[in-house]
Amino acid sequence: MLASGAISRGDAGVLGWALALTAYTALRAYQPIEFTGDARSIVRVTGEVALAIAAVIATGYWSSPFVFSLLTAIIIAGFAEGYGFALRTALTAALAVALPLALVKGHHPAAGGRVTAEWSIELLLVALVAGYAQRIFSEVEGRHSLALARMSQLTEANDLLLSLHRLTQQLPASLDLADTLAATAIRARELLEVYDVAVLLAPQGAGDWSVALSDGARLPSTLARTELPPPMRHALQAGAAVLAADLGSREGPGLTNRTGSGIYVPLLARGSLVGLLVLEHPIVGHFQPGHLRVAEGLAEPAALAVDNARWFGRLRTVAAEQERIHIARDLHDRVGQSLAYLAFELDRITKRFDTGQPIRDELHQLRKSVRSVVSEVREALYDLRTDVSESRGLTGTLEEFLRRVHERSGIDVVFEHEAVERPPIPVERELFRIAQEAVANVERHSHAKTLTVTWTCDDKVAVLELRDDGVGIESRTAARLDAYGIVGMRERADAIGAELVIESDPGAGTLVRCRCRRS
Numbered sequence: 001m002l003a004s005g006a007i008s009r010g011d012a013g014v015l016g017w018a019l020a021l022t023a024y025t026a027l028r029a030y031q032p033i034e035f036t037g038d039a040r041s042i043v044r045v046t047g048e049v050a051l052a053i054a055a056v057i058a059t060g061y062w063s064s065p066f067v068f069s070l071l072t073a074i075i076i077a078g079f080a081e082g083y084g085f086a087l088r089t090a091l092t093a094a095l096a097v098a099l100p101l102a103l104v105k106g107h108h109p110a111a112g113g114r115v116t117a118e119w120s121i122e123l124l125l126v127a128l129v130a131g132y133a134q135r136i137f138s139e140v141e142g143r144h145s146l147a148l149a150r151m152s153q154l155t156e157a158n159d160l161l162l163s164l165h166r167l168t169q170q171l172p173a174s175l176d177l178a179d180t181l182a183a184t185a186i187r188a189r190e191l192l193e194v195y196d197v198a199v200l201l202a203p204q205g206a207g208d209w210s211v212a213l214s215d216g217a218r219l220p221s222t223l224a225r226t227e228l229p230p231p232m233r234h235a236l237q238a239g240a241a242v243l244a245a246d247l248g249s250r251e252g253p254g255l256t257n258r259t260g261s262g263i264y265v266p267l268l269a270r271g272s273l274v275g276l277l278v279l280e281h282p283i284v285g286h287f288q289p290g291h292l293r294v295a296e297g298l299a300e301p302a303a304l305a306v307d308n309a310r311w312f313g314r315l316r317t318v319a320a321e322q323e324r325i326h327i328a329r330d331l332h333d334r335v336g337q338s339l340a341y342l343a344f345e346l347d348r349i350t351k352r353f354d355t356g357q358p359i360r361d362e363l364h365q366l367r368k369s370v371r372s373v374v375s376e377v378r379e380a381l382y383d384l385r386t387d388v389s390e391s392r393g394l395t396g397t398l399e400e401f402l403r404r405v406h407e408r409s410g411i412d413v414v415f416e417h418e419a420v421e422r423p424p425i426p427v428e429r430e431l432f433r434i435a436q437e438a439v440a441n442v443e444r445h446s447h448a449k450t451l452t453v454t455w456t457c458d459d460k461v462a463v464l465e466l467r468d469d470g471v472g473i474e475s476r477t478a479a480r481l482d483a484y485g486i487v488g489m490r491e492r493a494d495a496i497g498a499e500l501v502i503e504s505d506p507g508a509g510t511l512v513r514c515r516c517r518r519s
Helices: 004-008 011-032 039-058 069-081 083-102 108-171 176-192 230-238 289-354 360-387 394-409 426-444 485-494
Strands: 195-203 208-213 242-244 260-269 272-281 410-420 450-457 461-468 500-504 510-517
Touching: 011 039, 039 069, 039 083, 069 083, 069 108, 108 242, 176 195, 176 208, 176 230, 176 272, 176 289, 195 510, 230 272, 230 426, 230 450, 242 289, 260 289, 272 289, 289 360, 289 500, 394 410, 394 426, 394 450, 426 461, 426 485, 426 510, 485 500
Parallel strands: 410 450
Antiparallel strands: 195 208, 195 272, 242 260, 260 272, 450 461, 461 510, 500 510
C-alpha cells in the first residue's frame, strides 16, 4: 500500500522490489524459517534481514515505502536468538541504511541524522520487544514441555496400573493351590474351548513331574521327564509356548491318544520354571496361532498364581509346625507334670497294696488328683480353642480368658483397656498367645494375689502389659531364655515385629510388656 503511489507514477524500481518482496513473503508463508541454532538457520535469518535492507536502500532509504519490512526482519531475529541477536541486527540495519544515506550527494546531514536517530531508536525498541517476547515464549514452551513430560509419565503409570488391574482380574483370588488350578481350567475353557486341561508342577530337583490338575484326561499322579510327550519336552527345551496343530503326525502324540492338537506353555514365575500348562483338543487343527497368544496371556498370571499358592502352602506348613511345637510345649508344661505325678502315685499305691497296707485314703486322694488333671486338660483345651476372630477382637477375648483365670485360680484379675483401633488379626492372635503364656506363668509359679493386664492400641502403637505381685523371678532364672515359656513368647513377638520386655525382681513381682509399632 505504501508503494502504490510510486508504482502508479511508473517507478520501475519500486515495482520490482514490491514484486520481489511479495514473492518472498508468499514463499515464507508457505515455508517459514525454522531456526534450530545451527549455522544454516543463522544464514537464513541474516538473508531475510539483508533482503529487507537492500529493498530499503534501493527505494529511498528511510523514505522507502518498504522501510517497515526492517521491523519484520528484526522481529524474526529476536524470536530466533533473543535480545542479543535482535539488538545486533537492529544496529546493523540502522548503520546499513544510514551510512549510504550520508554519502548521497545533496543530502542534508542534519535532517538525515535526525531521521536516522528516530528509526534507529524504533528498530532498537522493536528488537527489545522481540527479545522479551522470545523469552516469554521460551518459558511457556518449557512449561509446556514439562507438562507434556508429566502427562507422558502419568500416561505410562496409567497404562501400568491398567495392566496390573487386568492381571489382578485374571489371577485367582484364592491362595489355595487347588482353587488356583480350578480357576485356571475354567478360564482356559472359556477362552479357548479346550477339551483337556492339565497342569504339571516342576520337580524341585531331578525328580518326577507331579500332575497337579487333570481336567478331562486321566493321568497318573507323577510323570517322569522321559514320559512327557515330545511337544511338551520341546516347549520345556525352548522355554516358550509350542503349538502342535496335528498331533497325529510326527508332532505327537499328546497326553492321550485321542488328542488331535495341543498347546503347551511353560509356567514361568520370578525367572524360574514352576510348571507346564497343557491344553489339548481331539480335532486336528483346532488350535491356531491366535489361540497360542491367548494361551500365553493366560499362562503369565496362572504361573504367578500357582507360584504364590505353592509358597503360601509352604509357609502354612511351617506355621502349622511351629504351632504344633507351641501346643506340645504348653501341654507338657500344664498336663505333663500332673500326669507324671499320677504315675508316681499309682506306683506308690501299688506297692502299698502288694505289702497289704490300707490304700483307701490314697485312692480317694488319687481320685481327686485325677479330677484335677481332667480339669486341667479341659482348661488347656479350652484355652487352645480360644482365639481372636473377625467378630471378636483381642479385648473381648482377653476379658473372657481372664474371667476363667480368676474362676480357676482365685487370683484377683484387673483388666484395663483402651483400644480405639484393632491391629491386624495375625498380630492380635500372637499378642493373645503371649498373654496366655504370661498368665500361665503367673498361675504356676508366681504365687501372686493380683494380676493387672493393660491393653492399649491406637493408630501408632499397640501395647500389652501384664503385671503381678508375686514372688518374682531370680536374676539367674530370668536370664535363661528357656525359663517359664519365655522362648515361646519371644518367638511370637519376633513373628509380628514386636518388642518383648520382661522385668522382675525377687519378691517384687514380674512385668511383661509387649510393644508393637503399627507404622
